[in-house]
Amino acid sequence: xxxxxxxxxxxxxxxxxxxxxxxxxxxxxxxxxxxxxxxxxxxxxxxxxxxxxxxxxxxxxxxxxxxxxxxxxxxxxxxxxxxxxxxxxxxxxxxxxxxxxx
Amino acid sequence: xxxxxxxxxxxxxxxxxxxxxxxxxxxxxxxxxxxxxxxxxxxxxxxxxxxxxxxxxxxxxxxxxxxxxxxxxxxxxxxxxxxxxxxxxxxxxxxxxxxxxxxxxxxxxxxxxxxxxxxxxxxxxxxxxxxxxxxxxxxxxxxxxxxxxxxxxxxxxxxxxxxxxxxxxxxxxxxxxxxxxxxxxxxxxxxxxxxxxxxxxxxxxxxxxxxxxxxxxxxxxxxxxxxxxxxxxxxxxxxxxxxxxxxxxxxxxxxxxxxxxxxxxxxxxxxxxxxxxxxxx
Numbered sequence: 001x002x003x004x005x006x007x008x009x010x011x012x013x014x015x016x017x018x019x020x021x022x023x024x025x026x027x028x029x030x031x032x033x034x035x036x037x038x039x040x041x042x043x044x045x046x047x048x049x050x051x052x053x054x055x056x057x058x059x060x061x062x063x064x065x066x067x068x069x070x071x072x073x074x075x076x077x078x079x080x081x082x083x084x085x086x087x088x089x090x091x092x093x094x095x096x097x098x099x100x101x102x
Numbered sequence: 103x104x105x106x107x108x109x110x111x112x113x114x115x116x117x118x119x120x121x122x123x124x125x126x127x128x129x130x131x132x133x134x135x136x137x138x139x140x141x142x143x144x145x146x147x148x149x150x151x152x153x154x155x156x157x158x159x160x161x162x163x164x165x166x167x168x169x170x171x172x173x174x175x176x177x178x179x180x181x182x183x184x185x186x187x188x189x190x191x192x193x194x195x196x197x198x199x200x201x202x203x204x205x206x207x208x209x210x211x212x213x214x215x216x217x218x219x220x221x222x223x224x225x226x227x228x229x230x231x232x233x234x235x236x237x238x239x240x241x242x243x244x245x246x247x248x249x250x251x252x253x254x255x256x257x258x259x260x261x262x263x264x265x266x267x268x269x270x271x272x273x274x275x276x277x278x279x280x281x282x283x284x285x286x287x288x289x290x291x292x293x294x295x296x297x298x299x300x301x302x303x304x305x306x307x308x309x310x311x312x313x314x315x316x317x318x319x320x321x322x323x324x325x326x327x328x329x330x331x332x333x334x335x336x337x338x339x340x341x342x343x344x345x346x347x348x349x350x351x352x353x354x355x356x357x358x359x360x361x362x363x364x365x366x367x368x369x370x371x372x373x374x375x376x377x378x379x380x381x382x383x
Contacts, residue, residue: 030284031284032283032284033284033285034284034285051284051285052137052285053284053285053286053287054133054134054285054286054288055288056153056288057153057154058132058133058134058151058152058153059134059135059136059137060134060136060137060285
């Protein structure tokens with residue numbers, strides 16, 4: 001079970017988990033979203049679980065839930081790099097929509 | 103024993119053998135037309151997009167009479183046209199549009215049992231060609247408000263023995279564990295739970311899992327009657343935004359023939375957001 005895997009690192013918006021042959025990066029904002037497709041992420045060239053989120057108009061958009069970085073090709077620092085990019089993107093979004101009170 | 107109004111259903115085989123024409127229109131109703139109609143639809147069918155076509159573009163409400171007449175005209179429908187509706191998401195939105203058609207008094211109206219799901223399971227053909235439909239003239243009836251429940255109707259019904267509330271959402275939504283599934287992040291409410299004394303009879307319990315068709319009448323009766331949802335009561339159905347509840351409204355009113363069934367389309371996104379509304383968990 002993916003849920004039971006040891007957590008290597010976690011941020012506000014991500015988990016990095018230790019899989020058998022992969023380091024798994026999970027987007028915490030997609031928690032609970034059913035996986036509808038597993039394919040290759042064209043940008044990162046790694047296996048990715050995808051689900052669908054519907055917007056205000058009902059239109060479904062494919063979103064990535066978790067990425068599988070092969071341990072043969074990537075180490076933890078590579079995955080952290082991607083995780084921190086994601087973290088920064090979500091932090092900026094939150095700042096935009098729900099800024100902290102000073 | 104058959105359905106109370108069998109004339110409101112057609113099956114996929116019938117649709118495949120009875121193509122649309124001047125007096126018969128086939129309309130696909132989608133929540134997500136990008137991943138539905140635009141990818142492929144039954145030949146000759148036009149599209150009603152739930153969000154764009156059947157809802158007022160500004161206020162949260164269904165379209166008014168004039169907007170409905172314009173929508174019918176655009177789809178080539180006249181008041182005596184036989185209209186067959188089908189759609190994505192287990193016909194939830196086709197049922198919602200059926201409800202709106204009935205509010206404006208359209209008589210000859212049917213749903214294709216099983217919707218896109220069954221059509222696709224049977225490997226039947228789709229096309230991406232959109233039909234050229236000449237504009238018609240349509241005169242709608244004044245809205246039949248007896249089919250619709252508003253917030254004040256639901257508030258008034260609280261604690262009344264002759265009105266029964268049917269919450270057709272999933273048990274997790276009913277219990278307040280979630281306010282909306284993760285696929286629909288725009289449809290949350292401020293509070294989770296349900297309207298006090300509502301019965302949780304999920305919409306899905308009225309359909310056959312395998313192909314999305316409606317269950318037989320005896321099974322449907324077993325679904326509702328033991329929970330006190332009986333034909334002698336005033337029945338109000340609700341869900342999150344009023345589309346799954348229109349599916350159950352259709353089942354109760356047309357398949358079981360209950361005389362008094364209303365759809366509360368404000369549903370949980372209205373009730374669960376109102377300050378001071380009582381909530382049960």
